[in-house]
Amino acid sequence: MNITLKIKRYQPEKDAESRFQDFKVAVEPTDRLLDALMFVKRNLDGTLCFRKSCAHGVCGSDAMTINGVERLACKTLIQDVADKEDAVVTIEPLKSLPVQRDLMVDYTHFFETYRIVKPFLIPVKTSDKDHPQASLEAATPQIQGEIIQTPEERKKFDDPTKCILCASCYAACPVVAETDPEFIGPAAVVQAARFVFDSRDEGLEPRLEVLDDPHGVWPCENHFNCTRVCPRGIKVTKNINLVKRTIKKFKERSD
């Protein structure tokens, strides 16, 4: 079938502002949208810029806005977004992240929100508040063998381990876009949840500084956009609410 890709273009060395450009392509309904983009890049316009790598929904490189919805181009089939001959598919960069060129966006701030939640196992309680880094380094125990964890304990944090940090949820979040641009965002909370709910982790307290901040977990208003767009099927909003509940309980106990 023939479809039109309506792609938002922006080339900082040349363009004052972004513009749309149409490309007509012949596709199979079962092709990936990424295949169509690759066809454009390799045959019609070599200057078109976007990221891609694994091409099967695991690496998180090609998140973009497709017909207004945040999706991975490699996990979107043509038939998912174009139902008839001559259909138009609109492709734009992710919202809420600065555009670098065409469909490429700047992930610097997004990865910063990831780093600040201390996204690594903290297996013992760290008490040295003056030297957090030193106490974290000392906190990796040297044992022979595995830390025992039951299948039930393992199941509790399975969902957030699926996150590939593609930023679809962050871009879809109306709080980030409209209410509180400093909100750390859904992905960062999911990454924190991955450790907070891990029976081997004792790091809730050192993470509270970021999570229990006015721009931490609390700005979330349960719009569920993150859950709807997550290409990994993570129940993002549910994870955020579970973290909120865990923090509340922890503070009640401490009071």
Added chain:
Amino acid sequence: MRKLQKHEFDAVIVGSGGAGLYAALEASRESGKRRTAVISKLLPIRSHTGTAQGGIGAALGNIEQDKPQWHAFDTVKGGDYLVDQQAAAILADNAVQAVYDLENRGLPFNRTPEGKIDQRRFGGHTRNFGEAPVRRACYAADRTGHMILQTLYQQCIKNNVSFFDEFHLLDVLIEDHKCMGIVTLELATGTIHVFHSKAVLIATGGFGRMYRTTSNAYANTGDGPAVLARRGVPLEDMEFFQFHPTGIRGMGILITEGVRGEGGILRNGKGERFMEQYAPTLLDLAPRDMISRAIATEVRSGRGIMGDPAGDDYVYLDATVLGAEVLQKKLPDISDFCKTYLNIDPAEKPIPVQPTAHYAMGGIPTDMDGRVIADSEGNIYEGLYAAGECACVSVHGANRLGTNSLVDLIVFGRRAGQHISGFVDEADIDRLPGDAGQNAQKILEETGAQKGDEQVEKINKTMTSIMMDSVGIYRNGEELDKALDQLRSLRQSTENVHLSDTSQAYNTELLEFLELQNLLDLAIVTTASACYRRETRGAHAREDFPDRNDEEFLKHTLAWLDDGSVRIDNRPVDLSIWKPKARKY
């Protein structure tokens, strides 16, 4: 002229997959002692390690008795005796501690009812030297690689490792067998960055993109080995390229061997479990080279699903026997891929599969500490290291066993990192060559000025077709010779490519052109090595020489790229533990 910027580090690691990150973790221990940088052409955690599915082999013996010695033997036999045996022993032995280490750092393995790391069966992994399949693969659902990549990146954040994201490797600075740093292109600005360092580790991963149907990511273009080959470093055993038996038909997307490890069965067009004919003991869990050949043979004999020996036929991977619950618990991503790309539920319908180009057994020759080897005598380059898929230790020989790629990353990435730590603590930083970066500058300038009418896409399509059709599962001398000539002239024709993107910032067209040149250089070395090896061993199946020939070819191939032609020499194989035997399963 492009801007040129210089940096100085103790250790520079190229590639942020499993091997690179584990090495970085070791080199960055004792906070602040060694200045360590990781350079990657991708953003964080986009590397291809993240797509590994089924598991990581280690003889923990959590479910049934197992021994590292058995794992080492399986590795040697799986590699058709071209494996260096002491290296295989280290691989199997260190795997156990490496898996515990990853678990202790947070890797969320699936668990047994007692809370230990769960293990499942995988191809070619056996109990007691080949008696029966053994449960050795430690796994985290079917996203083991994703979890390894995440865990290692998390630990690098904890250790404050410096990352240079989206920097593409252009050159490695080597003088008198001594490495002094690297030259890179920053994608965001087009600036050339020279990293001056005491030690360099190349961990750029595989190069499956030289084939038409592949499980590999777009990024897998072999930048490290290609740059080194152009700098006069030999490449080892490049003729051995693994085809994974079960890629999704037409797309090449991987369906993990874990499906068969859990009980999945391959069936031909007649519904027969054809592996009974080819590997009566291990059946569907025979090594990958054997199963891929079996599928090719079934298809050629008209026993594919369509019954068309000439067409693009396929077979079925039947996972319906596993049931919905096992699929959901242990293979959720596979179920998701089938739903997304095939619109089928593997609990109800068989999965149409074809072999897909998957893994390079060969690569940059190294010793057991990751140091790069310069010649057949085993002399090394000072300060130059390699690990992971781009390296050849050699622990995979002529055919890699499932899960051993992850074991390789973890064990030898870690060992290289440890050796680098010791090395940079003792070594002084050498003078940087005055012309550092000039070579890269010149190449980029010439590329920008090219005016011919050749197209990148056309060259790419021709290369991937030649490799698939003539340097694939079955090979023969006549086809290989022809392929080599064609690849050489294709490589020449890249000098007549005209690039439309003239900008410096985010010039992904230039990047893809440089990647294509890397792939072509490696395709030439692969094909020349395949011409040279006139025998059938592991993944290298010659129709004109159908038997293994230990007398003439029980040795490693070393290949030097020399201005388009390839010079071949050899290295001996370490056979110090087990005598080569016929390989039956």
